[in-house]
Amino acid sequence: MIEARGISKQRGGRTLWEDLTFSVAAGEVVALTGPSGCGKSTLLDCVGHIDRVDSGTIRIGGVDAGRSARRARLLRRDHIGYLFQDFGLVHDATVGANVDLARPTGRGRRRGLSTGPALEQVGLGGRSTARAHELSGGEQQRVALARLLVKQPSVILADEPTSALDADNAALVLDQLESFAAAGAAVLIATHAPSVTQRTARVITLRDPRDHRGGT
Structure with a gap:
């Protein structure tokens, strides 16, 4: 589902990674690790077509957006879901409104749960009218999970999704x-x-740009 071939990226005159090749199959959970500053978040942004690689290709479900902003936007809309360390919520909006933002639109799009059942599944039933900023960090990440349940993306990119959570919420x-x-x-x-x-299932480790290999 995710295919990265020979990708490279520089930021501020520094090489983050180069000639990096890896894949993540449908049905697979893969970890991306490495020291701080090695470009893990940037790599997720590139896989998610928020940012672009300097060279190489990234295909999502066999589709390479290339340099087309429109194709990248369609991939983000139709196939990719995100889970962020800072939760990525609209803090002044209600829980229900935050979840509704992820709802697919248009004929033929994949559809997941409706808002109420999605919130029930993550343990937030009855909280749809609460404001996002009124929730704890763990509850806010549950709202972000509910958005994924509504969208049902074929690719999920999670950036340190458990780092600010207690053990119970991290396990959830x-x-x-x-x-x-x-x-x-x-x-x-x-x-x-x-x-x-x-x-x-596997671990991909970002190292020095002269020695980038995926490990298991």
């Missing part, structure tokens, strides 16, 4: 990401946490 996030993979999604998680990497 990982359980749900595994459930998405079991339903056929390709899941790529950038993380420093051994508790996360221990639950993934």
Whole structure:
């Protein structure tokens, strides 16, 4: 589902990674690790077609957006879901409104749960009218999970999704990401946490740009 071939990226005159090749299959959960500053978040942005690689190709479901902003936008809309360390919510909006933002539109799009059942599944039933800023960090990440349940993306990119959470909420996030993979999604998680990497099928480690290889 995710295919990266010979990709390279520079930022501020510094090479983050070069000639990097890896893939994440449908139904697989893969961890992305490496020291701070090695470009894990930038790599997720490139896979998610928020940013562009300097060279090489990234295909999502066999589609290479190339330099087309329109194709990149369609890939983000139709296939890619995100789970961020800072939750990525609209803080002054209600929980229900935040979840509704992820709802697919248009004929033929994949459709997941409606807002109420999605919130029930993550343990936030009855909280749809609360404002996002009124929730704890763990609850806010549950709202972000509910958005994925509504969108049902085929690719999920998670950037340190458990780093600000207690053990119970971290376990819930990982359980749900595994459930998405079991339903056929390709899941790529950038993380420093051994508790996360221990639950993934493989680990891709970003190293010095002269020695980039994926490890297992």
